Amino acid sequence: MQFGLSEEQILLQDNVNRFLDDNSPLDRVRAYADGGADADIWTGLAELGIPALLIPEAHGGIGLQPLDAAIVAECLGSHIAPTPFLGSAVMAPTALVASGGDHGELLADIAAGTMRIGIAFGEAIKRRNDAGVSVKDGRMSGTSMYAFDAEADAYLVADEHQHIYLVRTDDPGLTRSDLATVDKTRRTVELNYENVAAELVSADPTVFEASIDIGRMALAADTLGAAQNMLDQAVEYAKQREQFNRPIGSFQAVKHMCAEMAAQLEPCRSMVWFAGHALAELPDEARVTACHTKAHLAEVGQFIAKTSTEVHGGMGFTDLVGLHYWFKRIGANRQWLGAPEFVREEAAVLQGI
Amino acid sequence: MDLSFGPEYDDFRADVVSFLANNADKAPKGNDLRGEAAKDWQKLLIENGYTCRTIPKEYGGYGAQPDIIKSRIIAEEFSSARINAGLGGQGISMLVPTLLEMGTQEQKEQFIRPTIHGEMLWCQGYSEPGAGSDLASLTTSAVLDGDEWVVNGQKIWTSTAHIADWIFCLVRSEPDAPKHKGISFLLFDMKTPGIEVRPLVDMTGVANFNETFFTDVRLPKHQIVGERGEGWQVANAILGHERETLAPANTAQTRINALIELMKQETVNGDPLINNPVYRDRLMKLQGKVMAMRFNELRILSARLNPGQDPGMARMITKLEGTELRHDLEGLAIDVMGEMGLAYDDNPHLRNSGSWQREYMYFLGLIIGGGTSQIQKNIISERGLGMPREPKFEKAS
Ligand SMILES: Cc1cc2nc3c(=O)[nH]c(=O)nc-3n(C[C@H](O)[C@H](O)[C@H](O)COP(=O)(O)OP(=O)(O)OC[C@H]3O[C@@H](n4cnc5c(N)ncnc54)[C@H](O)[C@@H]3O)c2cc1C
Numbered sequence: 202m203q204f205g206l207s208e209e210q211i212l213l214q215d216n217v218n219r220f221l222d223d224n225s226p227l228d229r230v231r232a233y234a235d236g237g238a239d240a241d242i243w244t245g246l247a248e249l250g251i252p253a254l255l256i257p258e259a260h261g262g263i264g265l266q267p268l269d270a271a272i273v274a275e276c277l278g279s280h281i282a283p284t285p286f287l288g289s290a291v292m293a294p295t296a297l298v299a300s301g302g303d304h305g306e307l308l309a310d311i312a313a314g315t316m317r318i319g320i321a322f323g324e325a326i327k328r329r330n331d332a333g334v335s336v337k338d339g340r341m342s343g344t345s346m347y348a349f350d351a352e353a354d355a356y357l358v359a360d361e362h363q364h365i366y367l368v369r370t371d372d373p374g375l376t377r378s379d380l381a382t383v384d385k386t387r388r389t390v391e392l393n394y395e396n397v398a399a400e401l402v403s404a405d406p407t408v409f410e411a412s413i414d415i416g417r418m419a420l421a422a423d424t425l426g427a428a429q430n431m432l433d434q435a436v437e438y439a440k441q442r443e444q445f446n447r448p449i450g451s452f453q454a455v456k457h458m459c460a461e462m463a464a465q466l467e468p469c470r471s472m473v474w475f476a477g478h479a480l481a482e483l484p485d486e487a488r489v490t491a492c493h494t495k496a497h498l499a500e501v502g503q504f505i506a507k508t509s510t511e512v513h514g515g516m517g518f519t520d521l522v523g524l525h526y527w528f529k530r531i532g533a534n535r536q537w538l539g540a541p542e543f544v545r546e547e548a549a550v551l552q553g554i
Numbered sequence: 555m556d557l558s559f560g561p562e563y564d565d566f567r568a569d570v571v572s573f574l575a576n577n578a579d580k581a582p583k584g585n586d587l588r589g590e591a592a593k594d595w596q597k598l599l600i601e602n603g604y605t606c607r608t609i610p611k612e613y614g615g616y617g618a619q620p621d622i623i624k625s626r627i628i629a630e631e632f633s634s635a636r637i638n639a640g641l642g643g644q645g646i647s648m649l650v651p652t653l654l655e656m657g658t659q660e661q662k663e664q665f666i667r668p669t670i671h672g673e674m675l676w677c678q679g680y681s682e683p684g685a686g687s688d689l690a691s692l693t694t695s696a697v698l699d700g701d702e703w704v705v706n707g708q709k710i711w712t713s714t715a716h717i718a719d720w721i722f723c724l725v726r727s728e729p730d731a732p733k734h735k736g737i738s739f740l741l742f743d744m745k746t747p748g749i750e751v752r753p754l755v756d757m758t759g760v761a762n763f764n765e766t767f768f769t770d771v772r773l774p775k776h777q778i779v780g781e782r783g784e785g786w787q788v789a790n791a792i793l794g795h796e797r798e799t800l801a802p803a804n805t806a807q808t809r810i811n812a813l814i815e816l817m818k819q820e821t822v823n824g825d826p827l828i829n830n831p832v833y834r835d836r837l838m839k840l841q842g843k844v845m846a847m848r849f850n851e852l853r854i855l856s857a858r859l860n861p862g863q864d865p866g867m868a869r870m871i872t873k874l875e876g877t878e879l880r881h882d883l884e885g886l887a888i889d890v891m892g893e894m895g896l897a898y899d900d901n902p903h904l905r906n907s908g909s910w911q912r913e914y915m916y917f918l919g920l921i922i923g924g925g926t927s928q929i930q931k932n933i934i935s936e937r938g939l940g941m942p943r944e945p946k947f948e949k950a951s
Contacts (some may be wrong), residue, residue, distance in 0.1 A: 327822045329894050346903075347893040380903070382896035383911050389893075391903075444688040446947040454928040507881075510757075510918060514686050514926060515711045518756050518919040525757035525915075532888070533896055540892045542832045 214272050221280040227523045234385035239283040247314025252290045260308035268477030271422040278426030281386045281530050285317045285350040291419045293318035296412035300403035319353030321345035325363050326539050334360050341399035351388035363409040366399035384533035416538050417495035418476045424502040424534045425473050427527045432462045435509035458508050465501045492548035499535040506531045559623045570631045581638045593672040596641045604628050605640030606670045614667030633804040645669045645676030649722050652792050656780050679709040679723035690733045696725035705771040715751045715764040728783045737785035742773040758915045801876030803847040810844050813887050827890045840883050870938045874930040877920045884914035
């Protein structure tokens with residue numbers, strides 16, 4: 202038995218982290234948050250093979266596994282990097298491959314990093330207010346809210362029957378408008394469809410589920426990375442900052458905040474690894490594990506986002522150290538692809554509870 | 555136990571209710587500290603005794619005898635009608651009570667009227683880069699040169715310094731005295747030469763607080779409240795009061811009601827969120843806590859009326875519990891809206907003008923500001939529960 206990352210996986214982690222250290226430092230993230238582009242980061246990651254990660258070798262991909270995607274997601278979360286990873290590299294390839302359809306060309310373009318595919322599944326998970334789409338004779342109308350990413354060339358859109366369609370952004374019937382959120386490290390959009398050409402990718406709910414499951418796992422991994430980074434920053438700050446003639450880290454109150462964060466986060470790492478492993482190898486456990494991992498990381502992430510901010514005192518509330526970018530990313534991951542209460546309910550239903 | 559305020563107060567309440575019904579359209583929306591509408595509204599409220607009620611007429615107030623119950627009724631009615639209850643800000647909530655208690659006659663005459671009428675906006679210069687929780691270690695210096703104080707140093711987190719007319723400021727005037735005895739409380743004009751204000755953006759995205767730098771700032775000797783070296787006591791006389799007012803239960807009640815409305819309107823898969831048992835339970839749990847905090851406040855109020863009652867602990871926990879409660883309450887609104895709850899800035903689908911996200915973050919700020927939650931717990935355990943104090947560390951060098 203060996204529960205841990207392989208040498209290749211550690212190498213992958215090191216490579217991605219090193220690239221992001223150089224190419225997505227906080228200043229770079231700020232430039233994106235202020236309205237800049239993320240294309241250069243994505244191009245660089247494409248050179249490392251990141252968009253090709255889950256795409257079979259036959260289509261120009263590398264053919265790696267969900268756990269490898271989790272490793273990359275954790276690195277991206279740690280660096281709060283602006284990229285279309287979740288849609289383009291994780292959820293879209295998973296859906297396209299699982300559909301069994303002939304998407305070779307599309308997959309090859311995604312693998313090369315030249316085609317970005319976004320995801321508009323919100324309404325298939327929980328339909329809010331008036332949003333929702335309908336398709337008739339290959340034509341889509343309606344609205345998707347909070348689709349990601351904002352610069353995609355095409356979107357996979359799911360309707361309430363969990364049928365997945367491909368729509369292209371150059372279709373004249375599709376309008377895309379920015380939906381500003383607190384999280385400035387990634388952008389979401391509203392998509393309005395008026396008689397838009399919609400190519401059916403899959404009418405099989407298990408395809409939708411496969412894509413959602415791995416998406417949830419990747420979001421959990423992103424939160425894991427972001428939360429670990431916040432904890433590390435808090436510990437570092439507590440060692441440096443002095444009040445009452447001593448480092449604040451020497452106050453038991455501060456030590457306990459940090460220890461509690463560490464204690465809650467550490468099992469999350471194992472949980473994310475297992476969730477990745479289960480998606481590839483343990484079909485009976487994969488879905489429930491993905492749900493729990495998503496929801497549990499949402500809770501632990503929220504606790505760490507708040508507590509590590511508190512450790513920083515007033516500094517944590519300002520833009521000076523940029524801690525709030527992590528806080529908000531963790532907050533967004535909590536709501537994307539199902540808020541914790543709904544995801545836990547799914548976990549119960551899946552077990553027949 | 556007698557919870558009625560008495561029949562004379564029913565008439566008073568009726569007056570407040572009819573004032574609100576007749577004048578609601580004049581009330582400004584939002585929290586603008588400077589706008590003309592806000593100033594006019596403030597004037598009307600003072601004339602009717604609905605704000606600055608007990609401030610003497612000679613200083614521009616309404617001049618009523620203190621009557622805590624009337625103040626309470628006013629607060630309740632304005633809050634339940636969700637109508638602007640008049641100007642706030644640190645000048646009105648902190649400096650004016652300080653001056654009334656400890657200011658000279660000239661200071662009261664010079665400052666109180668323009669402050670309460672919104673013509674003089676103040677900022678509070680306490681925290682420094684090296685003096686946050688350990689405020690008493692502050693190092694901004696004030697040296698007497700003839701008839702003038704000369705101030706040098708830096709403040710940080712100074713809310714509204716970029717728009718303030720004046721500052722009330724803690725400085726070290728007696729460098730050789732013990733740390734708590736060497737501080738003075740000075741007042742000066744923000745237009746005095748030598749002041750530089752650099753705004754700091756906070757996590758909500760606005761630049762409401764600042765770094766404030768002083769280089770040879772000169773002010774007349776008499777612009778001091780209390781005596782030299784008494785600044786710590788002057789500041790502390792009202793710090794406790796500030797802590798009680800940061801997260802009042804009335805506002806929490808208003809927010810709970812707004813949240814109930816939101817959950818009735820927002821739907822998921824066609825069903826109003828209020829019907830979801832899990833969210834419903836979280837909502838009721840918070841409503842219960844708000845209720846407990848409201849009655850906690852009522853007990854504090856009662857203790858002010860009945861000298862025999864001791865509200866010590868009830869008061870001590872209000873900042874800790876009140877700010878955490880609001881953070882949780884705003885967080886529930888975000889959760890129930892799911893991805894919609896992330897909406898911010900110019901998002902066309904904002905609910906309640908984006909206040910849920912803004913307040914969620916702002917109350918994390920208030921969990922930190924005005925004495926952090928950890929410091930509150932130190933105070934509760936040491937002063938409230940009589941537990942042994944942490945050993946003090948001497949300066950290293
Ligand atoms: C929204 C906001 C508005 C503000 N407005 C103003 C203003 O207008 N004017 C002004 O002067 N100041 C203002 N402040 C400053 C505020 O008072 C300080 O931020 C606060 O007192 C904490 O100080 P600090 O930021 O230096 O944190 P630190 O004191 O450095 O605290 C860092 C961490 O150490 C912990 N810690 C420190 N000492 C102890 C201890 N003895 N025991 C246990 N834990 C400890 C703290 O709890 C915290 O978690 C504002 C702050 C905020 C967030």
